[in-house]
Amino acid sequence: MxxxxxxxxxxxxxxxxxxxxxxxxxxxxxxxxxxxxxxxxxxxxxxxxxxxxxxxxxxxxxxxxxxxxxxxxxxxxxxxxxxxxxxxxxxxxxxxxxxxxxxxxxxxxxxxxxxxxxxVTDEEGSRPLLGLDRQIVGQLAVQQGAYYLQTHKGGRGILIGNAPGVSPAKVVIMGASVAGIYAARYAANSGADVYLLDSDSQDLQNAKSMLPPNVDTLISHEQNLKKIFPTTDLLISAVQKEDEIAPVVVSKEAVSWLPEGAVVVDLDIERGGSVETSKPTTHENPTFVVDGIIHYCVPGMAGVxxxxxxxxxxxxxxxxxxxxxxxxxxxxxxxxxxxxxxxxxxxxxxxxxxxxxxxxxxxxxxxxxxxxxx
Incomplete structure (x- = not known):
């Protein structure tokens, strides 16, 4: 060969x-x-x-x-x-x-x-090569979100990490997927208060057992979004549906509930995006702003x-x-x-x-x- x-x-x-x-x-x-x-x-x-x-x-x-x-x-x-x-x-x-x-x-x-x-699917139904890519981009989403939260990038000036006597950043993750779980763990270990949302209670329960105590799990519905979005610093959408176009789980109206300078990272952008206001960007021009909210929507993040x-x-x-x-x-x-x-x-x-x-x-x-x- x-x-x-x-x-x-x-x-x-x-x-x-x-x-x-x-x-x-x-x-x-x-x-x-x-x-x-x-x-x-x-x-x-x-x-x-x-x-x-x-x-x-x-x-x-x-x-x-x-x-x-x-x-x-x-x-x-x-x-x-x-x-x-x-x-x-x-x-x-x-x-x-x-x-x-x-x-x-x-x-x-x-x-x-x-x-x-x-x-590629193993005997347990997992996709090891796809899962690998999602593990990497889940962690990168937190890194990129933290960078664009800095004031010189237009962000809220919030640290994803610990500082004495300072309230931690709030990170919200949509989707208890592999990428979502890795993003939640990375953000939580950095010191953020993390909320992981999904429409499937069993998926949330399974994810909770793998995550640090500073990750709260919530069912994804409008009332919960209205409750937590106004104080969210970083929103990561990681529904990651396999072999299909991504469903929109964050509407344009829901994006407007975020505070000015918050950052949205859409990890589903290669599948059409799961945030209604998302559109594909590039590493040369990775972000755009909608109503004061910074959007980072770069496909193929692992390549960096x-x-x-x-x-x-x-x-x-x-x-x-x-x-x-x-x-x-x-x-x-x-x-x-x-x-x-x-x-x-x-x-x-x-x-x-x-x-x-x-x-x-x-x-x-x-x-x-x-x-x-x-």
Missing amino acids: IFGIPVEILTHENRVGAAPFLVKELTKRGHQVLVESKAGEISHYRNEVYEQAGAAIVPSPDKLYAQAKFILKVREPRPVEYELIRADHTIFAYFHFFNNPDLAHAMMNECCSCFAYEM VPASASEALSNVLLPYMIKCAENGFAETLKTDGEFLSGLAIYEGRIANEKLARELNLPFYQFKEYSDDTR
Whole structure:
């Protein structure tokens, strides 16, 4: 097998598809790994570190895609990369096809195969690769919110932390998701008073058992929002519904209940946003103001901490890639249901039943046609 690790070209996506320790596990099993020059540089993985792990450095994406068959990326291919993709390519990445049907059609047109990290589901029903991303962005939401609460950024001048004799900041988190729980824990451990809201009482009960005592849980309804929003410093919305467009859980009217200079961080922006006043922003222009409320709505936040996030991604990805390296891609799909759950597109055909329904396209059931696999 020949694996390829290209440079991520999405703006501010500084992660790399595989760390050198993962590369070493592939090369010591007899496989070839090509790394585009400087692919891991911003994650502090220099070319020579990859070479020490057994990889070969190639100078351009054209040469990498021309030789490799299994492409290890972080984010989905961009349109300028489509022409590099061949029918015998398998691309590993976060695709989020449910929010981008045009991307699904583009990959089908290239007749390639797509292994979607966000779809991988273990025996307990958890999504380890998706959960990893959410753990990181949950914590980043508190960091970014704390920064924009500073007065020179237009915020309320409130510290997310402890100061003697000073009332703690109030952080409100919508959604007892993985991202919501990690945001709540991070904010609480920083010294804030935290309120975690969700419409599901069982989810709140489960979350409460994992959180510090300075996190209060509340059912999400209008009366509770009216009660706590007027004194909220930082609002983080993290509903994080899987495989669907985010529901709006904070209306425009509810945003108006926040005090001037409060900060809203919408972690659901890649799925359309769960705050009615949200719209996608970029790392170059990350915020905008609506009625005195600062909004931070940047998709792909994990890309700004590439050293930590790249290592964490490879840690979770490692057992899947070892299975693939030892047994082959198609054979692993046949024998490992957890691995198969990540298959979104196979040779240009939709191989995820829910995605097929969403796109109103035929579903290709891989196991039924496994004799056709390459």
